[in-house]
Amino acid sequence: MQVDNRTRNNREIERKFLVKQLPEKLKRRRHYPIAQGYLATEPGGRHVRLRKKGKTASLAFKVGRGAHREEREVRLSPRQFAALWPGTAGRRLRKVRYEIPWKNLMIEIDVYRGKHSGVVVAEVEFPDLATCREFKPPRWFGREVTGQKRYSNVRLANE
Amino acid sequence: MQVDNRTRNNREIERKFLVKQLPEKLKRRRHYPIAQGYLATEPGGRHVRLRKKGKTASLAFKVGRGAHREEREVRLSPRQFAALWPGTAGRRLRKVRYEIPWKNLMIEIDVYRGKHSGVVVAEVEFPDLATCREFKPPRWFGREVTGQKRYSNVRLANE
Numbered sequence: 001m002q003v004d005n006r007t008r009n010n011r012e013i014e015r016k017f018l019v020k021q022l023p024e025k026l027k028r029r030r031h032y033p034i035a036q037g038y039l040a041t042e043p044g045g046r047h048v049r050l051r052k053k054g055k056t057a058s059l060a061f062k063v064g065r066g067a068h069r070e071e072r073e074v075r076l077s078p079r080q081f082a083a084l085w086p087g088t089a090g091r092r093l094r095k096v097r098y099e100i101p102w103k104n105l106m107i108e109i110d111v112y113r114g115k116h117s118g119v120v121v122a123e124v125e126f127p128d129l130a131t132c133r134e135f136k137p138p139r140w141f142g143r144e145v146t147g148q149k150r151y152s153n154v155r156l157a158n159e
Numbered sequence: 160m161q162v163d164n165r166t167r168n169n170r171e172i173e174r175k176f177l178v179k180q181l182p183e184k185l186k187r188r189r190h191y192p193i194a195q196g197y198l199a200t201e202p203g204g205r206h207v208r209l210r211k212k213g214k215t216a217s218l219a220f221k222v223g224r225g226a227h228r229e230e231r232e233v234r235l236s237p238r239q240f241a242a243l244w245p246g247t248a249g250r251r252l253r254k255v256r257y258e259i260p261w262k263n264l265m266i267e268i269d270v271y272r273g274k275h276s277g278v279v280v281a282e283v284e285f286p287d288l289a290t291c292r293e294f295k296p297p298r299w300f301g302r303e304v305t306g307q308k309r310y311s312n313v314r315l316a317n318e
Contacts, residue, residue, distance in 0.1 A: 039220045040199035040207045048199045048207040048220075059218070061198045061207075061246040072246050074239045083233045087220040 012069050012125060013132050016151060018142035019109060019120040023100060026109070031098040034110075037088025041154050049153075050081065050088055053097070057081035093157045102138065105131075116156050121145065171228050171284060172291050175310060177301035178268060178279040182259060185268070190257040193269075196247025200313050208312075209240065209247055212256070216240035252316045261297065264290075275315050280304065 023029075036051040049060045057080070060073040076084075094114050100107040105124055112119040122141060126132035137144070145151045182188075195210040208219045216239070219232040235243075253273050259266040264283055271278040281300060285291040296303070304310045 040201050040205050042199050042201060046199050059243075061243055063246070070246075072243055074235075074242045076233075076239075080233045080235075084218075084220055084231055087222070087231050 012071055013127075013129060014123055014125040015132065015135065015144060015146045016148075017122045017124075017137055017144050017146075018151075019122050019140065020142040021140045022109070022111075022120065023140055026098055029098045029100055031096055033094065034097050035092065035094050036153065036157070037085065037092035038154055038157055039084065039087050041091075041158070045152075045154070047154055050076075050084055052081065059084070091157050093153060105135075107138075112156070115159070119151070119156070121151055171230055172286075172288060173282055173284040174291065174294065174303060174305045175307075176281045176283075176296055176303050176305075177310075178281050178299065179301040180299045181268070181270075181279065182299060185257055188257045188259055190255055192253065193256050194251065194253050195312065195316070196244065196251035197313055197316055198243065198246050200250075200317070204311075204313070206313055209235075209243055211240065218243070250316050252312060264294075266297075271315070274318070278310070278315070280310055 032054040034051060034053045036049055039048040039050060041047040046063045047061075049062065051058050051060065057076040057078060058073055059076050059080075060071055062072075063070045093112065093116055095110045095112045095116075098109040098111070100109060102124075105126065108123045108125075110121050110123070124135065126135065149155050191213040193210060193212045195208055198207040198209060200206040205222045206220075208221065210217050210219065216235040216237060217232050218235050218239075219230055221231075222229045252271065252275055254269045254271045254275075257268040257270070259268060261283075264285065267282045267284075269280050269282070283294060285294065308314050
């Protein structure tokens with residue numbers, strides 16, 4: 001997932017895996033800290049997330065879980081972020097994200113910090129369903145956990 | 160409640176009543192249309208609300224119900240609002256709000272539109288608990304419904 005200057009209103013097609021072994025020279029890859037927290041989360045998975053990725057703040061609304069989900073994301077000013085962030089107290093997580101180009105795709109590795117230290121997952125976003133189905137995971141990927149609540153950010157943040 | 164240029168991080172102290180009879184010459188009072196919708200609502204009442212009040216767009220995060228609640232609200236740009244608003248489909252309401260100065264307080268009358276036509280409530284916000292307790296409702300107020308889910312905006316929007 002990329003946060004940029006445009007607002008995003010698309011459906012995501014993505015898969016998530018545990019990571020057996022971190023790729024070599026990971027620290028040389030592009031990476032940045034992410035802090036995120038949840039303002040509200042419905043039992044069905046619909047939620048509103050605040051995120052600071054490097055210096056970029058955003059608010060995202062998501063519906064659904066698994067390989068398909070709808071997402072709407074907007075950039076927030078530092079002031080907007082500062083006003084809303086306290087509302088996520090007790091529902092936050094921190095991680096470092098590494099970007100690993102892989103064939104024509106981008107693998108994002110999330111190394112969790114704080115109370116979730118030790119959890120490492122990889123996410124891959126696909127341009128279409130065919131690419132999603134045909135994807136062959138690299139050898140260093142572990143078990144697939146797409147759509148598993150156990151490894152959803154919402155769930156981890158609320159633990 | 161007033162939306163203004165500042166972000167707001169305060170607790171609200173307010174009471175809500177049904178309206179037996181609309182005050183005379185209501186149309187001459189300051190009034191404006193409000194459209195609002197909910198991005199996510201937790202069973203305990205915590206929610207994220209989008210609102211357009213006249214031309215002013217905002218996003219509010221609220222926790223709790225009744226006379227006490229915590230609220231954080233930020234102004235949104237038209238672009239931010241347009242990106243997020245579709246996420247409230249099926250969870251919206253429309254009303255016209257009238258502002259009636261009353262002694263040192265402000266009474267806000269909400270006349271609901273659309274599927275909630277016929278519902279009319281008055282809200283009064285107080286500077287402190289003493290003023291809240293001592294408040295004597297004007298004769299045209301009906302039954303008090305403070306904290307009643309039946310007349311919460313969240314509930315009406317989701318009906």
